[in-house]
Amino acid sequence: MSIDRRDFLSAFAAAAATAGLPAPADADAGRSPQAPPQTSTPGQSPGQTPAVAVTAPGAGPGKLSEKDRLLRIASNSYAVRALFKSRNAGRGGGQSEAMKKQYGEITMLDFPRFTRDTYPGVTHMDIFSSLMGDITDDSMFTKRPDGGPGTFDPSTPSGRKWLEQMAARSAAAGVKVHHISNNAPTNLASTDDALRKEGVAIGKRWLDGAVILGARSVRMNSVTALGPPLRPPAIPRSSDGYPRNTDIVLPLAKAIESYKEMADHGGMLGIKVTIENHWGLAADPINMRIILDEVNHPYCEASPDFCNWEYEYMLVSGLKAVAPYAHTNVHAKYWDRWGEFNNVRRSTKIMLAAGFKGTFALEYETGPLNGVEGSKYLFKEVMAALEEFA
DSSP states (O other): OOOOHHHHHHHTHHHHHTTSOOOOSSTTTTOOOOSOOOOOOOOOOTTOOOSSOOOSTTSSSSOOOHHHHHTTEEEEGGGGGGGBOOSSTTTTHHHHHHHHHHHOOBOGGGHHHHHHHHSTTOOEEEEEGGGOSOTTOGGGEEEOTTSSEEEEOTTSHHHHHHHHHHHHHHHHHTOEEEEEEOOOOOOTTOSSHHHHHHHHHHHHHHHHHHHHHTOSEEEOOOSSTTSOSSOOOOEEOTTTOOEEOOTTHHHHHHHHHHHHHHHHHHHHHTOEEEEOOOSGGGGSHHHHHHHHHHHOOTTEEEOOBSSOOSSGGGGTHHHHHHGGGBOSEEEEEEOGGGGGGOOHHHHHHHHHHTTOOSEEEEEEOSSSSOHHHHHHHHHHHHHHHHHHHO
16 A cells, blocks of 8 residues: 555654653763773564554653563664775775774674674665775675776676675674665766666666665665755845755655666565665755655655754754654764764654664764764664654
């Protein structure tokens, strides 16, 4: 049965209004990490029953069990990217080398075991496309214009074999790939239709590859996939002299067209296509809503990031704007760019108040902790927010 996005938003309007949440109950809740902390449902396609039901405060059956809260957490490979083996020895500087010495060097095939051992009880993973593949085998990567290896290509024979290995490693570790944070598709808002169609074709190939991994969703916008970081501004137009932005309309229309095509393909495979506030057009939450409203497809949704915003007010209001459009995965991020405005528990509760029933991926960007300890800090904060909200 088709789900109309406008009907969905109407149903959750009341819940979204409750997102002006009180401060956390204890004095330390949501504070920026100062020292390494002590560590102590998925979204569904139409017709599926959610693994965990989360309702607005006071309306639920009570506190979630620890098992149910753990089902709402996903490890995040980007957070620990400094541990990954790379083509360029020494890439990442001294911190990367120090982390590898402390925790060991890994590849993505090691990440399922790393997830199991580092985040006890967590069974979902959010994996970053740029860390996928065997860097010793260039046959599974695209070629850059200069002839060097580019991004992982899931459609190659060697790439598909690698995906099968990843699926097997995940099953052996008792974890699963839930979401792919994909940077491969390009030019999704391009006015050059040949470039746009190639970007869509890349996205479809990634959806086909995601089937092998059993992923539930795939992000489709890299930093530049939806245009340059600085979007066209409004300027005085026509005889009335009032500001009007006509330059942004065509890129938005092209992005809508691209996401419709990818969502149709994802729908046939049972995999959600997501858009993240990941710069370009998507740096503005209203642009994200425009794209999702116009696509209006049950297999096209938002996958918000707590911190990928252009100014601090967006950490609350921007997240509230896109939260009702998210169902499968979000990036529960800490980023020291925002200082005291980082409040992981508050952001988690904003998502829950909007009816979000998916996973919170532990994406530590930069800060006083390294990526491993930072993601453990996020683990603690999100688990606490889940317990406090119910």
